[in-house]
Structure formats: C-alpha cells, structure tokens
Amino acid sequence: LVTIYDVAKRANVSAMTVSRVINNSTLIKETTKRKVLEAIRELDYIPNRSARSLSSKDTKLLSLIITDITNPFFTGIARGAEDRANELGYQVVFSNTDENVDKETDYVRAAVSRGMDGVLLAPAADRSLESIRLLDKYRIPFVLIDREVPAVAADSVVGDNAGAVRLLFEHLFGHGHRRIALLSGPEQVWNTRVREKEYRKRMNEQSLPVDPRWIFRSGLTHRNTAEAARILRNLPEAERPTAVLATNNFLALSLIQSLKAQGMNVPGDISIVCFDDPSPIPDDTAFLTVVAQPAYDFGYNGVQMLLQRIDEPERAPSHLVLPAKLLTRRSVRSLI
Amino acid sequence: LVTIYDVAKRANVSAMTVSRVINNSTLIKETTKRKVLEAIRELDYIPNRSARSLSSKDTKLLSLIITDITNPFFTGIARGAEDRANELGYQVVFSNTDENVDKETDYVRAAVSRGMDGVLLAPAADRSLESIRLLDKYRIPFVLIDREVPAVAADSVVGDNAGAVRLLFEHLFGHGHRRIALLSGPEQVWNTRVREKEYRKRMNEQSLPVDPRWIFRSGLTHRNTAEAARILRNLPEAERPTAVLATNNFLALSLIQSLKAQGMNVPGDISIVCFDDPSPIPDDTAFLTVVAQPAYDFGYNGVQMLLQRIDEPERAPSHLVLPAKLLTRRSVRSLI
DNA sequence: CTGTTAGCGCTTTCAC
DNA sequence: GTGAAAGCGCTAACAG
Numbered sequence: 054l055v056t057i058y059d060v061a062k063r064a065n066v067s068a069m070t071v072s073r074v075i076n077n078s079t080l081i082k083e084t085t086k087r088k089v090l091e092a093i094r095e096l097d098y099i100p101n102r103s104a105r106s107l108s109s110k111d112t113k114l115l116s117l118i119i120t121d122i123t124n125p126f127f128t129g130i131a132r133g134a135e136d137r138a139n140e141l142g143y144q145v146v147f148s149n150t151d152e153n154v155d156k157e158t159d160y161v162r163a164a165v166s167r168g169m170d171g172v173l174l175a176p177a178a179d180r181s182l183e184s185i186r187l188l189d190k191y192r193i194p195f196v197l198i199d200r201e202v203p204a205v206a207a208d209s210v211v212g213d214n215a216g217a218v219r220l221l222f223e224h225l226f227g228h229g230h231r232r233i234a235l236l237s238g239p240e241q242v243w244n245t246r247v248r249e250k251e252y253r254k255r256m257n258e259q260s261l262p263v264d265p266r267w268i269f270r271s272g273l274t275h276r277n278t279a280e281a282a283r284i285l286r287n288l289p290e291a292e293r294p295t296a297v298l299a300t301n302n303f304l305a306l307s308l309i310q311s312l313k314a315q316g317m318n319v320p321g322d323i324s325i326v327c328f329d330d331p332s333p334i335p336d337d338t339a340f341l342t343v344v345a346q347p348a349y350d351f352g353y354n355g356v357q358m359l360l361q362r363i364d365e366p367e368r369a370p371s372h373l374v375l376p377a378k379l380l381t382r383r384s385v386r387s388l389i
Numbered sequence: 390l391v392t393i394y395d396v397a398k399r400a401n402v403s404a405m406t407v408s409r410v411i412n413n414s415t416l417i418k419e420t421t422k423r424k425v426l427e428a429i430r431e432l433d434y435i436p437n438r439s440a441r442s443l444s445s446k447d448t449k450l451l452s453l454i455i456t457d458i459t460n461p462f463f464t465g466i467a468r469g470a471e472d473r474a475n476e477l478g479y480q481v482v483f484s485n486t487d488e489n490v491d492k493e494t495d496y497v498r499a500a501v502s503r504g505m506d507g508v509l510l511a512p513a514a515d516r517s518l519e520s521i522r523l524l525d526k527y528r529i530p531f532v533l534i535d536r537e538v539p540a541v542a543a544d545s546v547v548g549d550n551a552g553a554v555r556l557l558f559e560h561l562f563g564h565g566h567r568r569i570a571l572l573s574g575p576e577q578v579w580n581t582r583v584r585e586k587e588y589r590k591r592m593n594e595q596s597l598p599v600d601p602r603w604i605f606r607s608g609l610t611h612r613n614t615a616e617a618a619r620i621l622r623n624l625p626e627a628e629r630p631t632a633v634l635a636t637n638n639f640l641a642l643s644l645i646q647s648l649k650a651q652g653m654n655v656p657g658d659i660s661i662v663c664f665d666d667p668s669p670i671p672d673d674t675a676f677l678t679v680v681a682q683p684a685y686d687f688g689y690n691g692v693q694m695l696l697q698r699i700d701e702p703e704r705a706p707s708h709l710v711l712p713a714k715l716l717t718r719r720s721v722r723s724l725i
Numbered sequence: 726c727t728g729t730t731a732g733c734g735c736t737t738t739c740a741c
Numbered sequence: 742g743t744g745a746a747a748g749c750g751c752t753a754a755c756a757g
Contacts (some may be wrong), residue, residue, distance in 0.1 A: 054734095056733095056734055056735085057734065057735065058734085066743080066744085067743065067744045067745080068734090068735080068736095068744090069736080069737095069743070069744055069745080070742085070743060070744075072735070072736060073742090073743085076736085080742060080743090081742070081743085082742060082743090085742080085743085099498060099501050099502050099527075100502055100734085100735080101443075101502065101504065101733090101734050101735070102502045102503045102504065102735095103439045103440075103442035103443045103448065103503070103504055103733085103734080103735090104439075104443050104733070104734035104735040104736085104749095105734080105735055105736075106439035106735090106749095107437075107439040107440050107443050107733090107734080107735070107736090107748095107749050107750065107751085108734080108735050108736040108737070108748075108749050109735075109736055109737085109749090110736095110749085112439065114482075121468075122458070122464060122467055122468055122471070123461075123464055123465065123468050123669050123670070124669070125459075125461075125464075125669060128458060128459055128461075128464050128669075129459070131458055131483070132457075132458055132459050132485065135458070135483065135484065135485055136485075139484070144482050144484070144499060144503075145482065145483065146450075146480050146481065146482050147467070147471065147481065147483055148471065148475070148480070149468065149471055149472075162435060163480060165435050166435050166436055166437065166438045167438040167439070167480075168437065168438065168439055191435075303670060306670060306671075306672055306673075306674070309673055309674060310671070310673050313673055319674075331668065331669070331670075331672065332667065332668070333459050333460070333461060333464075333667070333669070334459070334639060334642060334667075335642075335646070336642055336667065337642075337645055337646050337649055338642070338645060338655075338675075338676035338677065338720075339674075339676075340674035340675075340676075341674065384674075390750095392749095392750055392751085393750065393751065393752095394750085402727075402728085403727065403728045403729080404728090404750090404751080404752090405727070405728060405729080405752075406726090406727060406728075408751070408752060409726095409727085409752095412752085416726055416727090417726070417727085418726060418727090421726080421727085436750085436751080437749085437750050437751070439749085439750080439751090440733095440749070440750030440751040440752085441750080441751055441752075442733095442751090443732095443733050443734065443735085443749090443750080443751070443752090444732075444733050444750080444751050444752040444753075445733090445751075445752055445753080446733085
C-alpha cells in the first residue's frame with residue numbers, strides 16, 4: 054500500500070506538503086506542487102479516507118434515509134441527491150426505513166458512528182423526533198425532505214401538499230365528481246394529515262358532504278386496500294363515491310387491483326387520482342392521473358441546502374416548498 | 390465526544406476489553422461484558438467507524454455502482470442489495486454512471502479511497518475492464534451484476550438473457566408476428582450483444598428474414614428513437630415489421646412516444662415487447678408486455694455472493710443466472 | 726479472560 | 742512556504 058510518506062519521500066518533501074497538495078491548499082509553491090503531483094501519479098497514490106476522516110473530522114459522506122427507494126418518488130429524490138452530492142465531492146449512503154421509526158433511528162446511529170457530514174431525512178412518522186434528537190445531540194447537520202416533524206424547526210424541502218390536493222380536487226370537481234372519497238396513509242405521517250386536511254377544506258368549500266365511510270386509511274408499506282374496495286362496492290349506488298383521491302401512488306395502484314378483484318372497473322365504475330407518478334420517466338402509456346411532485350429537485354436541492362447548513366451551522370432554518378404538476382391521464386371518467 | 394477510554398474508565402476495565410465487547414468477542418466473562426454494556430448505555434457511547442476502519446482495515450461499507458437508479462430494474466437491485474447488506478451489518482453507497490466508463494472509474498477510485506469492503510458493479514461497457522483492473526490491483530472484492538465483461542473471470546449475477554429473448558420471441562411468434570424488428574442498446578454492452586445474438590438465432594430458426602433496416606441501435610441514457618420511428622413509418626407496408634423487440638424498458642417507452650409522434654399507434658399499427666418492467670410494483674394498469682427479470686434478487690444475491698468472496702478471496706468465481714418471467718399485457722396485437 | 730504497547734495514515738498545531 | 746511533533750479513536754499482537 055502506498056501512503057503519503059511514500060509520496061513525500063519520492064518528491065523530496067515532507068508528508069505535510071503532500072497533504073497540503075491533496076487538499077488543494079493555496080499556500081504551496083507551484084513547483085513543489087507539480088513535483089508532488091507527479092510523484093502521486095507515478096506511485097498511483099490514492100489517499101486513505103478513513104485516516105483523513107479520523108484526524109480531520111469530515112467524511113465526505115452523506116446519509117439519505119428514506120422509506121422505500123422502490124417508490125419512484127424516492128428514487129427520484131435519490132437520483133437528485135446523488136447528482137448534487139457527486140458535483141460537490143460527496144458520496145451518499147442510502148437506507149430504507151419502510152416507515153419504521155426504530156429502523157430509522159438505527160440508521161441515524163450508523164450515521165453518527167460513521168461521522169457522516171450530514172443527513173437527508175424523510176422522517177417515517179412523528180415519532181422520528183427521536184432520530185432528530187440524536188442528530189441534534191451529535192451536532193449532525195440534517196435536512197428534512199418530503200415530510201416535516203411537529204415541533205421541529207429544521208431545514209426542509211417539502212412539496213406544496215395543499216396546492217397538490219387542490220389540483221386533484223379541482224380536476225375531479227371539474228369533471229363532475231361530487232362524492233369524492235379519500236384513501237389516506239397513517240395519521241402519524243405529517244404529509245398525510247396535511248393532505249387530508251386540505252381535502253376536507255375543499256369539500257367543505259364546495260359544500261360537499263364528507264361521509265365518514267369515504268375515508269380510508271392504510272399503511273404505506275403494508276397496503277390494505279382490499280377492505281376499502283369491499284366497502285366501496287357494498288355502498289348503495291347513491292352513496293357510493295364516484296371518485297377516490299389517494300394520497301400515495303402505490304396505494305392508488307393497490308386500490309385499483311383490489312377494486313378489480315371486486316369486479317369494479319376504473320374509471321368505469323369509479324375514478325381514481327393520486328399523489329406522485331408511479332412511473333419513473335415520462336410515459337405515454339401511463340394510466341393514472343396524478344399530481345407529480347418534482348422528486349429530483351427534492352433531492353438535488355436537499356443536498357444543496359444540507360451543504361449550506363454544514364457551512365453555516367447557526368443560520369436560521371430555511372424551507373423550500375416545491376409545486377406539483379397535474380398529469381392528466383385515463384383514470385378519471387368525466388361525469389359531465 | 391465519548392470515546393472507548395471513557396467507557397473503559399467507567400467500567401473499570403481497559404479499552405481493549407471495551408473493544409472486545411463492541412466487537413462481540415466471545416472470550417469475555419459475562420459479568421465484565423455486562424458491566425461494559427452498561428457503561429456504554431450510560432454514556433451513550435457510539436463507536437467511531439473511521440477509527441475502527443483505520444486500524445482494522447474494514448469499513449462495513451459496500452459500493453453499488455449502477456448506471457441509473459431511476460430505472461426500476463436498478464432500483465430493485467438497489468433495494469435488494471441494501472436489504473441484504475443491512476442484515477449483514479453493512480451499509481451501501483450508491484453511484485450512477487449513466488453508462489459512462491470514466492465516471493465509473495472515478496467511483497471505483499472513491500471505493501478504493503474509502504477502503505470499501507466490496508463493490509457490486511454493473512459495468513457500463515466492455516471498457517469497464519479499466520475499472521476492474523483497479524479493483525484487482527487494490528484487491529477489492531467485487532461481483533458483477535446484470536452484465537459481464539469479456540475476458541474477466543469474476544463472480545457474477547446475471548439474467549438468463551437468451552431465455553428471456555426466447556420468451557419474448559415465442560410470445561410474438563405465437564401471436565402471428567413474423568416481421569420482427571430489434572431495438573437494441575450500444576454494442577459495447579455485453580447484455581445487448583447476447584440479446585441481439587439470441588434474437589437472430591430465433592429468427593433464423595424459424596427461417597424468418599432479418600432485414601438490416603429492422604435493426605435499431607440507441608444509447609441507453611440518451612435515447613434516440615425518433616429516427617427509428619420515422620424509418621418504421623416510411624417502410625412500405627409489406628416490409629414493415631409488425632412488432633419490435635426492445636432490449637430495454639426505457640427504450641421501449643421512448644419508442645412508443647416517438648411512434649405516436651409519427652402518427653403510429655401501439656399495438657394497433659405495431660406491437661412492442663421489451664426487457665424489464667418499467668413499473669416498480671405489480672401494476673394492473675401497465676401497458677407493456679415484458680420479460681421481467683427478478684431485479685431484487687440480483688441485488689440480494691449479489692451482496693450475498695460478495696460477502697462470500699470477502700470471506701474466501703481465493704475461491705473459484707461463481708456465477709448465478711436468474712430466469713425472467715413473461716408478463717403479458719396490452720402492447721402486443723394478435724395477428725391470428 | 727484481560728491488559729499493554731504500538732501504530733493504522735492522515736491532519737492539526739505550531740515552529741521556522 | 743514548509744516541516745516536526747503529536748494525536749485523532751480504535752484494534753493487532755502480544756504478554757500475562
């Protein structure tokens with residue numbers, strides 16, 4: 054193995070000088086620098102990150118903690134994060150919590166253990182407060198993405214949830230839908246609550262009744278839409294929603310499957326819209342009408358914000374809210 | 390910051406004993422172990438990975454180098470890899486090469502620099518031989534996934550490419566298609582060649598002509614299917630393929646878009662099948678008929694194999710070939 | 726079963 | 742501009 058001392062000897066300088074060169078220190082004579090660079094090339098020297106990290110305290114490692122990279126929304130975030138991290142000389146470690154706060158906390162411990170320079174966190178639930186306390190305790194800079202946590206004032210990049218619900222609602226309303234159901238996630242997820250609240254607000258605004266039997270709640274990882282489908286089918290025609298607004302793409306897909314199993318057809322018997330495109334790229338063949346959030350930008354800007362935080366740990370928290378876009382496809386039937 | 394010495398002092402033992410405890414050494418008295426564990430808990434001690442790595446040479450870090458995590462095929466691999474890595478106490482750093490070998494080599498250098506315990510590599514092209522030489526030189530265990538590299542005898546987990554092409558071909562043939570075009574990737578990708586070869590073999594076997602104008606080649610990242618669509622449309626009816634076999638999911642999606650722009654309809658005017666499901670989860674609304682490779686297993690088994698390699702660096706290379714499954718959907722029109 | 730000593734490869738700090 | 746000394750937090754190798 055070739056170390057900094059081998060390079061130093063070869064270039065007839067001290068190890069310290071080599072260190073300065075690989076760290077782009079400016080206080081170095083051009084000629085020595087050149088000499089060192091040459092020695093590095095000749096010996097094919099690659100610095101040892103563990104050693105650097107041990108003495109300098111930075112690792113050039115970022116942690117990306119999301120719930121499930123399989124969901125194109127999070128995949129997009131991951132891609133955006135990696136791109137920006139790479140541009141800035143960082144690498145990213147990713148972890149899936151599956152909406153499980155205990156797993157999340159383990160990952161945060163790992164981040165502490167590795168001395169990661171920062172964490173990009175999509176908190177699993179309100180209980181993520183635990184993870185955040187750990188982060189705070191060890192002074193690890195972090196940025197919340199996609200979801201906030203109550204009582205936590207931290208940097209964040211989130212979607213315009215209310216605006217997105219509005220787009221969805223107006224689309225349905227515009228197509229004549231009045232009885233609109235909600236397929237929602239766990240209540241402990243900030244996101245879910247905001248979306249649900251806006252749904253109720255819109256319904257009220259139009260003086261539309263919200264039948265409690267129209268509100269369905271499901272886990273995000275363990276999706277149980279079968280019961281929702283059964284209930285929907287068994288509702289008397291006049292009380293049955295003509296459309297469902299799902300707060301999550303995979304939930305919507307799952308519901309369609311469950312409805313099919315019940316002999317109900319989308320959009321023939323019931324229309325469906327949801328958050329986030331289940332397709333990772335533009336797709337003419339896609340079926341679901343969705344509000345697509347700019348996942349890539351969540352990740353890209355998240356890392357950007359994280360590095361600003363690393364630079365200036367004391368600045369006031371910033372918040373970035375990104376708008377969603379309606380993609381009209383074929384899962385909504387016009388009632389007009 | 391709390392170090393191993395703080396714990397040692399608190400537990401009235403030496404640092405070494407603490408070290409043994411956190412490393413699950415068996416040669417420790419139960420009572421001392423308990424004492425140490427308690428001190429660890431009281432002080433909320435979290436070991437410093439950089440320090441451990443510097444002296445022990447292992448990092449519990451794995452590198453996953455793929456071309457684009459955005460593609461559900463690679464997303465699945467990533468998820469499988471992370472799951473298995475997590476089970477075994479490792480974390481994974483992911484990197485996207487965008488089919489660019491230079492970028493890939495940079496990432497391999499980073500892996501060396503970080504002393505990663507192993508690398509899971511989906512080589513961008515035959516030129517990836519460079520990256521592999523680096524890996525060899527620094528004795529970093531690695532496993533090839535999805536793609537092989539000529540003249541490299543290394544562990545690998547790949548799909549049954551020939552079998553998958555056969556499934557696709559037989560599906561088309563069974564539905565009466567005789568003029569079948571090929572939309573393929575860059576020739577420098579091992580995968581692509583195997584698939585193309587099998588396509589020709591099948592066509593020959595059925596004594597079907599392969600018109601050179603039916604072979605289209607596109608970049609995987611920069612997809613140029615517009616020209617293919619134009620050519621297809623301009624071909625005289627009798628010489629125009631009735632179906633296209635695409636070797637990549639995103640290529641297929643892109644072609645559909647391009648054909649649409651040319652006023653051609655899928656599957657009305659032309660049928661399309663391809664490799665790998667563009668949907669990350671089971672999706673009843675999906676349009677494309679595909680052969681789906683078990684992406685998750687690629688990643689899961691890849692990590693498994695990698696760790697065996699780490700354990701026994703000298704064993705003979707193993708190769709795992711995973712079968713694909715035909716998912717029949719709506720992109721093929723029956724001609725019978 | 727437990728402790729001591731040395732050192733992993735780098736950077737910090739302070740001289741010069 | 743450059744170098745020497747010390748040490749980051751841990752574990753290998755040995756001793757007992």
